[in-house]
Amino acid sequence: MNRSLRLFISIASWLLSVAITLVGLAALTFFIGRVLPIDPVLSIVGEKATPEVYQKVYLELGLDKPLWQQFIDYLGKLLRGDFGTSFSTSRPVLTDLVNFFPATLELATIGLVIGVVLGVPMGVASAYWHEKWPDHVLRVIGLVGYSVPIFWLGLVGLFVFYYLLDWVSGPGQLDVFFVGVVDRVTGSILIDSALAGEWEIFANAVSHMILPALLLGYYSLAYISRMTRSVMLDQLSREYVLTARLKGASEFRVVAGHALRNAAIPLVTVIALSYGGLLEGSVLVETIFSWPGIGNYIYSSLFAADMNAVLGGTLLVGIVFVLLNMLSDVLYRVLDPRSRELRR
Amino acid sequence: MSTTEIVADPRHAVRAARWAEFKLFARRFMRNPLGVAGLVIVLLLLFAAAFAPWLATHDPYLPNLTSRLAAPSAEYWFGADELGRDIYSRLIYGSRLTLLIVALVIVTSAPVGLIIGAVSGTVGGWVDAVFMRITDIFLAVPKLLLALAFVAALGPGIVNAALAITLTAWPPYARLARAEALVVRNSDYVNAARLAGASEFRIIVFHVIPMCLSSVIVRMTFDMAGIILTAAGLGFIGLGAQPPLPEWGAMISTGRKFIFDQWWIATIPGAAIFIVSLGFNLLGDALRDLLDPHLRQRK
Numbered sequence: 001m002n003r004s005l006r007l008f009i010s011i012a013s014w015l016l017s018v019a020i021t022l023v024g025l026a027a028l029t030f031f032i033g034r035v036l037p038i039d040p041v042l043s044i045v046g047e048k049a050t051p052e053v054y055q056k057v058y059l060e061l062g063l064d065k066p067l068w069q070q071f072i073d074y075l076g077k078l079l080r081g082d083f084g085t086s087f088s089t090s091r092p093v094l095t096d097l098v099n100f101f102p103a104t105l106e107l108a109t110i111g112l113v114i115g116v117v118l119g120v121p122m123g124v125a126s127a128y129w130h131e132k133w134p135d136h137v138l139r140v141i142g143l144v145g146y147s148v149p150i151f152w153l154g155l156v157g158l159f160v161f162y163y164l165l166d167w168v169s170g171p172g173q174l175d176v177f178f179v180g181v182v183d184r185v186t187g188s189i190l191i192d193s194a195l196a197g198e199w200e201i202f203a204n205a206v207s208h209m210i211l212p213a214l215l216l217g218y219y220s221l222a223y224i225s226r227m228t229r230s231v232m233l234d235q236l237s238r239e240y241v242l243t244a245r246l247k248g249a250s251e252f253r254v255v256a257g258h259a260l261r262n263a264a265i266p267l268v269t270v271i272a273l274s275y276g277g278l279l280e281g282s283v284l285v286e287t288i289f290s291w292p293g294i295g296n297y298i299y300s301s302l303f304a305a306d307m308n309a310v311l312g313g314t315l316l317v318g319i320v321f322v323l324l325n326m327l328s329d330v331l332y333r334v335l336d337p338r339s340r341e342l343r344r
Numbered sequence: 345m346s347t348t349e350i351v352a353d354p355r356h357a358v359r360a361a362r363w364a365e366f367k368l369f370a371r372r373f374m375r376n377p378l379g380v381a382g383l384v385i386v387l388l389l390l391f392a393a394a395f396a397p398w399l400a401t402h403d404p405y406l407p408n409l410t411s412r413l414a415a416p417s418a419e420y421w422f423g424a425d426e427l428g429r430d431i432y433s434r435l436i437y438g439s440r441l442t443l444l445i446v447a448l449v450i451v452t453s454a455p456v457g458l459i460i461g462a463v464s465g466t467v468g469g470w471v472d473a474v475f476m477r478i479t480d481i482f483l484a485v486p487k488l489l490l491a492l493a494f495v496a497a498l499g500p501g502i503v504n505a506a507l508a509i510t511l512t513a514w515p516p517y518a519r520l521a522r523a524e525a526l527v528v529r530n531s532d533y534v535n536a537a538r539l540a541g542a543s544e545f546r547i548i549v550f551h552v553i554p555m556c557l558s559s560v561i562v563r564m565t566f567d568m569a570g571i572i573l574t575a576a577g578l579g580f581i582g583l584g585a586q587p588p589l590p591e592w593g594a595m596i597s598t599g600r601k602f603i604f605d606q607w608w609i610a611t612i613p614g615a616a617i618f619i620v621s622l623g624f625n626l627l628g629d630a631l632r633d634l635l636d637p638h639l640r641q642r643k
Contacts, residue, residue: 017477024481028490036497140378143629147569147622149576152596152614155603159611163604280486284577298489299581302496310496314489322484 018326023075025318029311030074035067083315084308088301093312096297101316102187103173104286104293107212108278114217115224115278116271122221123228127236128255138225145222150215150281154288157211169207171290178204212282212289219281220274227270228263235259265336272328276321372634379630385623392439402430404437404590413606423608426598431609434590435616441502441591442620445575445584446568448506449513454564456510457517462552464518465525466544476522479515487512488574495583502591505584509574513567520563524556558635565628569621576617592617 041057042049049057062070077084083093126138161167169175173189182189182196190209193201235241236259244254283295290296294313301309373379392399401421408428416423422431464475491508498504525548528534534551542550578584579593587594592613599610 017480020477021481021484024478025485028481028485029493032490032493032497036494136378139629143622143625144618147573147618147625149573149580149593149596149614149617149621151577151580152610152617155596155600155610156614159603159607276486280488283488283492284580287581298492302492302581302583305496307493307496310493314486314493317489318485321486325484 014329018322021322022319025315025322026075026078027071029315029318030071033307033311034061034063034070034074078315083312086301086306086309086312088304088306088309093308096309097294097312097316099187100292100294100297103189103291104279104282104295106188106190107209107286107291107293108216108275108282110209110213111216111278111282112220112271112275114213115220115274118217119221119224120228120267122225124232124255124260126225126229127232130233130236135229139229142222142225145218146226150219151284151288153218154212154215154285157215158288161211168211169204171288173205173208173292174201175204175208208289212285212291215285216278216281220278223274223277224267224270228267231263231266231270232259235263238262265332268331268335269328272324272331276317276324279317279320369634373630376630376633378626379633382623382626382628382630385619386627389439389443389620389623392436393443396436396440400430400433400436402433404429404434405588413602413609415606416608422612423606425595425609426602431595431612434595435592435613438590438592438595438613438616439620441585441589442572442575442617445502445506445509446571448503449509449571449575450564450568452506452510453513453567454517454560457514458521458553458556458560459548460514461518461521461523462525462548462556465522466529466548466552468529472522475518479518482512482515483519485512488577491574491578492581492583495578500583500586502585502589505575505578508578509571513571516563516567517560520559521553521556524559525552528552528555562628562632562635565624565631569624569628572617572621572624 041054041061041063058064062073065073081094083097085091086093086096089096122138122142126135126142129135158170162170173179178201182193182198182201185192185195189205190202193199193205236255238259241254241259244258249257279294282291282293283298285291286293286295287299294317298310298313301313373383406429408424411420411424411428413426414420414424414428420430420432422435424430425434460475460479464472490512491505494508494511495501495504498507528551534547537547537551575584575591576593576596579591580597582594582597585591585594587598595613596610596617599606599608599613602609603611
């Protein structure tokens with residue numbers, strides 16, 4: 001009885017802290033959208049609006065009410081899924097976001113897979129050969145990934161692999177004559193074309209996707225390999241590794257079976273965080289590759305001075321960020337028996 | 345040096361000890377070739393910014409339509425852009441803008457974060473709870489997007505871009521300072537200072553903040569690389585420095601139209617961003633190996 005009560009309290013306080021973070025996020029976007037602009041109405045209707053239109057929007061926004069009341073109204077609208085209307089597409093922002101999000105998710109997920117598949121072994125190798133030449137080489141590769149402006153790398157990649165070598169397809173999700181052929185089911189072009197059995201389109205999508213996905217993969221690889229290295233360094237210096245070696249376990253077994261298994265738990269957190277980073281990194285990559293995702297949506301809304309869309313996109317990515325953090329927290333507790341032990 | 349001398353002139357002894365420590369530090373730093381490479385890059389950047397008028401071969405702002413989109417040559421080392429301006433000279437002047445943004449962000453975000461963290465850790469209680477909750481919120485939001493929305497609301501420009509980056513850059517300093525303050529708060533020498541009647545303010549400023557400095561310096565060096573990249577990203581999107589300013593990210597964005605035929609316009613400023621940010625990262629890596637107390641303990 002006592003134990004379940006304590007469990008309930010800890011879950012409740014944890015949920016409360018997630019809720020506070022989400023409200024804080026909403027407060028930030030509220031601040032940026034309503035408080036910062038000198039005149040929020042003007043930023044919506046533009047300079048040439050008639051006084052009647054101005055007055056109408058002024059009342060619609062509820063600017064005659066006190067600020068805290070406005071914020072409560074704003075929160076209420078967000079909870080009902082009302083992110084406002086985009087003035088450039090004249091659709092609800094939420095509809096737009098739902099339309100554009102799958103493309104971003106697809107790109108970021110493939111990028112993450114590339115980052116994990118390459119980054120974790122790189123980090124392990126780097127830790128295993130600590131301060132030897134493989135470590136130096138791998139660290140420099142990682143540091144380059146940290147330091148390179150990703151949008152510039154995208155341009156260079158397009159120039160070299162699309163224009164000079166013609167190995168991959170150019171910007172966009174598909175070649176022009178394939179656009180709209182496949183019915184939209186999930187919004188992910190790979191899944192949709194595979195479901196429709198259109199393998200030619202599938203191949204075309206792959207050749208369009210490969211460059212931006214590799215870029216995002218490299219972007220996340222830098223972080224993942226660095227963190228893997230430091231976690232593995234810590235594990236490899238523990239005594240149980242020495243014990244395993246003394247008992248005659250093979251080096252592969254020591255590294256992969258013992259050290260990496262223990263390193264896997266903190267790595268889950270790292271990977272969840274870098275997934276959030278990828279969603280953000282895709283903003284710049286999408287603008288380079290004209291990828292029809294959230295990033296491109298935010299980018300084009302910026303030029304239309306469409307703050308509802310910009311803030312809606314920011315809020316969506318922010319919410320995903322917070323939820324990923326939360327997920328990594330949960331996974332950590334589920335995976336690590338020690339943290340469960342402590343809570344009893 | 346005998347003991348009597350040290351007693352006779354304690355200030356001199358302290359200075360000598362500091363100098364010896366610095367020499368040891370410098371010698372250990374020189375043993376790391378990557379760190380030295382990073383330092384050289386950073387010094388070159390400072391040099392370029394300081395002596396830009398003497399290093400530049402052309403006026404960075406004056407259009408010259410006869411040399412429009414000229415390829416790299418003896419006259420235009422890195423080619424010319426769409427208005428015929430020398431890219432090399434614009435790069436040199438652009439280093440000033442890069443440094444300006446970095447400096448603006450660092451001098452605002454590091455002290456703010458440091459003070460919030462130190463106060464939070466030293467005072468504790470509900471102050472700590474509130475400050476850390478706010479810090480967590482800022483840590484949980486996507487940085488580039490927040491900066492982007494912020495500049496979009498305030499209007500583009502260098503100062504606004506720097507403000508926006510500051511908004512997202514201070515929380516790690518607060519975390520760092522708080523962690524350090526929690527350790528220091530109950531240490532003997534702080535208790536001694538408290539017994540001697542030192543105010544909380546004095547303890548924070550003279551006893552807690554100095555303890556954070558070495559980790560803050562490491563963090564700052566890494567941050568500078570990140571700030572350069574974010575500023576370049578904002579410039580590329582068109583929210584940073586406005587034309588005709590030779591900001592590197594904005595230069596890439598104008599060169600983007602010509603990427604297939606006149607590749608140098610976009611690629612060369614990007615290479616500059618990359619090299620400078622790599623320099624700060626290499627330097628940060630080397631400094632962390634030397635300064636980070638946690639790493640030092642492990643060895």
